[in-house]
Amino acid sequence: METLLEEKGNEDGKMQLKRTIGYFEGVSFIIGTIIGAGIFVSPTGVLKYSSLNVGVALSIWAACGIISLMGSLCYAELGTALPLSGGEYSHIKRGLGSPLAFIFMWTALFNKPASNAARALLFPEYAIQPFYGVCPAPEVLKKCLALAVLWFLGILNGRSVKIAAWVQTVFTVLKMMALSVIAIGGIVLLIKGRKENLARFENAFSSDIPDASQIAEAFFQGLYAYGGWWSLNYMAEEMKNPSRNIPLTVMTAVPAVTVFYLLVNISYLTVLTPKEVVSSVAVAVTWADRVIPTVAWIIPLSVTVSIFGALNSSMFILGRLSYAGSQSGHLPVLISMLNIHYSTPAPAMGFSTIIATVFIIPSDLIALTNYFGFSVWLMIGLTCASLIVLRYREPNLHRPYKVNGNK
Template identity: 60%
Template sequence: MKKRESTQLQRVIGYFHGTIFLFSVIIGAGIFIAPKGVLKYSSLNVGVSLSIWAACAIVSMMAALSHAELGTTFPRSGAQYCFLKRSLGPFIAFFYIWVNLFSAPAGIAARGLLLAGYIMQPFYPGCFVPEMPKKCLALAILWCLGILNARGVKEVAWFQTVSTVVKMTVLCFISITGIVLLVRGRKENLARFENAFDAEVPGASQIAEAFLQGLYAYSGWGVLVRIAGELKNPGENIPKCLITALSLVALTYLLVNISYLAVLTPKEIMSSDAVAVTWMDRVIPSMQWAISIGVSASIFSSLNCTVFSTSRILYVASQEGQLPLILSTLNIHSCPLVAVIQMLIFASIITIPSDLILLISYVGFIDWIQLGLMMMGLLKLRIQEPNLPRPYKVRLPFVFGTMAMSLFLVLTPIIKSPKMHHVYVLLFLFSGLLFYLPFVHFNLNSPYFNKITCFLQLLLNVSPGNDTDECISAEGTLQKNPPEIAAKKE
């Protein structure tokens, strides 16, 4: 890399591309697999299922607007991490990083498997896609994502714009077709909506699980806070983008679910691994390939956005000394390449299991634990530092509502119907102590770490960023080059 070349994260994303990023990451795998999970935990009750989808939209909007204060108060990439370190201390910040090291790759693996299934389904009409070819294709997709991200933010933004047009075309077609079928009033299309609430009503623990499935389809609204250091005017653009994108997504999701149920019975949805493809096979069989392409583009763009945003969190944590220094290096396209590679290696390993609904439960359960902690930190910081500059300040009822929902989704399944995977998740969370105490708290180091860092820098042609990213000082003012990072560079 040339000595005078500037390597830093650039503020190049405005309101339009910020909204596109939200569309890209939210409308991905969720709307194509979550309907199956929501129906399963709603006891195949159509009325309850649609009600949960509507409630998930309200909860997501409330949580997203509460979460937005983090990115506007700390306008740098990885704002969640900076906020938690400031409000709840370095251990909770490390806990957040520890969770993201594995939960983000788990979500990427789940979407990669789903994408591979959609691409291959037309080649196996009327039967399930074999597991081995699907997993091999999923791995190939993940590493193609790595290549795209390595090209930098401008290429990623261009790709997201094109793919968003494709996915919205597919979803609008599904929605409009469902409306047309219902307006025509055929008996078989209206059957699922007549006496929709007459089926079995699920219990509290099942409703909590159904919410986790539905909220997974809305997940990703935190992407703008993660990349706040690459946004123009984050204090204004983050709330505006969230309101625009989530309102349109909520309307789209309701219409798509109604369309699915107008064509397929709940049992048919439950037996399908690719609901949209099954839907198209019933409506226009000759166009099945088209919806596979559209859905594939949708999931791929969502995956791409997840890789892009999560790598920024690892980048910032590395700058703060809680992850290896090599993760805070950038290539000539201002991409934290090593952080991207590390995520994709973990996702490739997690691709081995293929129970998508279980993976969604893992990811959703952990995400809502994290969000609850962030709301606690937000309240604490409001009390301790009332004069901290806050360009956007969310109303407290939204914060308390988000905390209540977090407690409901995390505690209800554990209390009402505890399962082994809840124990595994909690054990995993506390296992972070085994790494925090020696490597972060006591700062144990080894000369081999420095040798590995130098070797990887030369191999991948990366270097530490110039670090012109804005950071909040202890007095609540914006400053450049935090002292602890500058010392590391020296």
């Protein structure tokens, strides 16, 4: 699946990345981007703001999955009608104009590398902290490891799409196996469960019902856990048969994540009480200590694997954003150049990796996470607005797929 250069089928003879990413790789990228450390470490936000009401919490997890699927289907229409690199940037530029696209580009150039820096800083928390026991690991060591992982993946994605996609597929399979252990373990425990465990689900809505503000906060927490469903549009230019594969990929990946999130949360609540879930710093580790104590180390390892896979996919799509911005003249032209030996947007990958590096050196994890979350929903709103504008402004634009299912 090595990315090569390909002549565009138009008169300008402009070079573009060849369509080499298939359905399975697309599913791996979406799932790998969505599932990070959150579902393993602390899925407490939804339950906390649901007033420890198990039924409400599970309903919100399901509703967030449906909302994410609806959003991804809107993006699928844009991706099939305008299969270009750059994802939201390219769609906003076409629908709302260059000025807003320019603002989006320069905003994304900082908040998306901040997200990557946050993931890179989270990696050593689980990779090296177990070796220090109760003592905190040295900050310098954690930052050095974060920088090493960041640059390793930046160079990897700059050299070969084939290897990057292979790494993504392998790590997605590994994290899904870990989630399967938790999900299947919960199902087995439910079948053989004690009455007090089953009572949590038989009387799922018996606790206090949260008010509107709490429900809104619970939805925010849940939607954050589904973040990444928009990632496929950043590589639309490289998708094989995008008219078919983009909608099919999102309709496979997002529901699959929703089902696993529900099963994993049910498994947690089968073993732990709602209060124990909320008070646990790493709920999956607590679950493993109770259910599989002899091999509980699998969970911290799974968290590390999950973070690595999510960071790899984020690095991949961020390079495409810089590449698209440079092609449109919103970034220096050097960034849109392609490596003739490896046929990848290597300058764009290096540029985005350097920005993420700057965030790692002085910043902390909490500050980076808050910075990233501040603007992500504004970007999604602008992209969905561009979909509506294009429906009216360009009604005859070829749309192989439409959200309402009409051709």
